[in-house]
Amino acid sequence: MAKMREVEPVVEIGEMTAAVSRERVQKLSRDRRRVIGFNSLSLLLFLLLWEGSSRLLHSVFFPGPLVVSRTFVVLLVEGDIQGYTLPYHAYVSLYRVLLGFGAACLTAIPLGIILGLWRPVYFGTRVVSEPLRFIPPLAWIPMAILFFSGLGRYVFLIWVGVFFPLFILTMNGVSTASPTFVDVARVLGASRSFIALRIIIPNALPQIVGAMRAVMSPAWMCIVAAEMVAAELVGLGQLINNYATLLRMDIVIVGMISIGILGLLLNEALMAVERALFRYRQEVKV
Amino acid sequence: MLEYRNVHKSFDTEAGSLVVIKDFTASIREGEFVVLLGPSGCGKSTLLRITAGLEPPSRGEVLIDGRAPDLHGRHRLGFVFQEPALMPWRDLVSNVTLGLEIRRIAKAERNRQAVEILRLLGLQGFEKYYPHQVSGGMKHRVAIARAYIVDPIILLMDEPFVALDAQTRESLQRDLQDLWQRRKKTVIFVTHNLEEAILLGTRIVVLGKRPATVQMDYEVRLAMPRDPVSREFVDLRHELRGMLA
Ligand SMILES: Nc1ncnc2c1ncn2[C@@H]1O[C@H](COP(=O)(O)OP(=O)(O)O)[C@@H](O)[C@H]1O
Ligand SMILES: [Mg+2]
Numbered sequence: 001m002a003k004m005r006e007v008e009p010v011v012e013i014g015e016m017t018a019a020v021s022r023e024r025v026q027k028l029s030r031d032r033r034r035v036i037g038f039n040s041l042s043l044l045l046f047l048l049l050w051e052g053s054s055r056l057l058h059s060v061f062f063p064g065p066l067v068v069s070r071t072f073v074v075l076l077v078e079g080d081i082q083g084y085t086l087p088y089h090a091y092v093s094l095y096r097v098l099l100g101f102g103a104a105c106l107t108a109i110p111l112g113i114i115l116g117l118w119r120p121v122y123f124g125t126r127v128v129s130e131p132l133r134f135i136p137p138l139a140w141i142p143m144a145i146l147f148f149s150g151l152g153r154y155v156f157l158i159w160v161g162v163f164f165p166l167f168i169l170t171m172n173g174v175s176t177a178s179p180t181f182v183d184v185a186r187v188l189g190a191s192r193s194f195i196a197l198r199i200i201i202p203n204a205l206p207q208i209v210g211a212m213r214a215v216m217s218p219a220w221m222c223i224v225a226a227e228m229v230a231a232e233l234v235g236l237g238q239l240i241n242n243y244a245t246l247l248r249m250d251i252v253i254v255g256m257i258s259i260g261i262l263g264l265l266l267n268e269a270l271m272a273v274e275r276a277l278f279r280y281r282q283e284v285k286v
Numbered sequence: 287m288l289e290y291r292n293v294h295k296s297f298d299t300e301a302g303s304l305v306v307i308k309d310f311t312a313s314i315r316e317g318e319f320v321v322l323l324g325p326s327g328c329g330k331s332t333l334l335r336i337t338a339g340l341e342p343p344s345r346g347e348v349l350i351d352g353r354a355p356d357l358h359g360r361h362r363l364g365f366v367f368q369e370p371a372l373m374p375w376r377d378l379v380s381n382v383t384l385g386l387e388i389r390r391i392a393k394a395e396r397n398r399q400a401v402e403i404l405r406l407l408g409l410q411g412f413e414k415y416y417p418h419q420v421s422g423g424m425k426h427r428v429a430i431a432r433a434y435i436v437d438p439i440i441l442l443m444d445e446p447f448v449a450l451d452a453q454t455r456e457s458l459q460r461d462l463q464d465l466w467q468r469r470k471k472t473v474i475f476v477t478h479n480l481e482e483a484i485l486l487g488t489r490i491v492v493l494g495k496r497p498a499t500v501q502m503d504y505e506v507r508l509a510m511p512r513d514p515v516s517r518e519f520v521d522l523r524h525e526l527r528g529m530l531a
Binding site: 178181183184186187189191194199202205 | 338357365373374384
């Protein structure tokens with residue numbers, strides 16, 4: 001993080017700023033090249049270790065990357081026994097995850113904001129919310145099976161897994177607003193609603209988007225678990241489950257890797273949103 | 287126009303009650319630049335917060351034009367805090383115009399006034415910059431502009447320059463003095479630096495150790511702008527330092 005030097009008189013700072021930012025841009029692209037280099041290297045190393053240990057073990061239950069990539073191509077082009085291709089499995093799971101995640105955002109974020117502004121309500125309802133929060137999403141599966149079917153079941157299970165962490169993180173972001181910002185606005189005669197809408201919420205937004213990113217991994221955990229117990233044929237969880245019973249570990253691994261890659265892509269997308277929205281936050285970096 | 291009548295303030299903590307201000311009485315006329323000088327921890331910030339209505343006094347009263355401080359619009363106050371506290375999601379112009387936005391002044395008018403005051407503080411050309419893109423000294427200028435732009439009847443400044451290096455501080459002191467001479471305001475400026483007090487104040491009120499009580503109330507008669515290496519300035523500094531010791 002390049003620190004700007006103090007230079008007076010003020011007029012000179014304009015040129016300073018330009019020079020510093022040009023320098024910073026150059027440094028950034030250098031850093032980026034280095035990051036890409038290191039990541040390619042660690043990927044290569046990982047694949048080599050995997051291939052090596054698979055050959056050492058010499059077990060059909062632990063195929064190496066070469067076998068797995070062949071299976072990957074087959075699944076991509078021809079599909080599984082039922083004829084569903086890998087992109088279709090991935091699309092179905094992704095669709096379910098995004099619906100559940102969207103439902104959680106639409107409920108947890110507004111509630112987190114309201115209770116963050118109005119802490120007594122939260123403290124007065126903790127006896128209900130805290131025990132609920134500690135029930136693992138998987139424990140909700142029997143309920144979900146009884147009361148929901150089809151898409152609704154998946155959405156419900158993801159919602160259950162994502163709602164509480166997102167709600168708590170949002171509420172904390174809102175209730176830790178800088179007291180000086182609030183004082184600045186109060187002295188200038190701001191109303192409570194102005195302070196809430198124009199000071200506290202914008203101040204908490206980076207934390208809220210960060211929280212959305214953080215709950216992506218519980219969302220995937222829920223969808224895979226939910227798909228494993230469902231009777232349907234599509235979805236990455238279903239793919240893994242079906243072929244696990246057939247001991248086709250190469251397909252299982254393809255399913256696992258697909259989830260990892262989708263998670264990575266979603267995370268990168270949300271990070272791009274963060275960077276675009278919160279340019280002012282110097283901390284938001286790769 | 288600004289009266290403190292036997293203001294007391296104590297905070298109740300687990301360790302007991304801490305008396306921070308004790309029987310503070312003073313009366314400040316319109317247009318005075320009052321410097322509150324006192325050791326750190328003596329209760330200066332608390333006194334300013336009480337003046338602004340951010341904190342109630344435990345006993346006694348503060349009267350602005352005969353009425354208690356009122357955060358909801360009756361008194362227009364400006365407050366410059368020790369840290370600039372600029373909102374990072376607003377550019378410099380919309381940081382400066384916060385108070386006008388609260389007063390629902392039309393955007394074109396807000397921006398016109400902001401551009402003018404930013405120019406007076408040497409920040410023309412930086413209107414669209416964000417706080418993280420400018421230096422510490424510039425942030426302090428913006429914080430001053432944000433307080434000044436609402437045309438406050440009293441401007442409260444709480445050690446606004448302590449975090450700055452000596453050079454930046456001097457340039458800000460000069461600009462503040464300049465601004466004050468162009469647009470006279472009642473100012474209460476807190477500092478623990480005697481030199482800064484003499485440089486800026488038309489009146490210096492010296493507070494003792496906590497609980498804050500008035501130790502000395504001194505009218506500064508040097509002509510403005512003041513030169514810290516001039517004979518009179520140095521003499522006065524020696525005299526005051528002697529009286530404070
Ligand atoms: N909200 C508070 N609760 C308890 N003690 C406080 C509070 N605010 C200030 N104090 C105490 O009051 C004393 C004076 O504080 P302050 O007015 O900030 O001093 P100064 O600005 O002169 O350095 C300090 O000892 C501080 O710890
Ligand atoms: Mg203080």
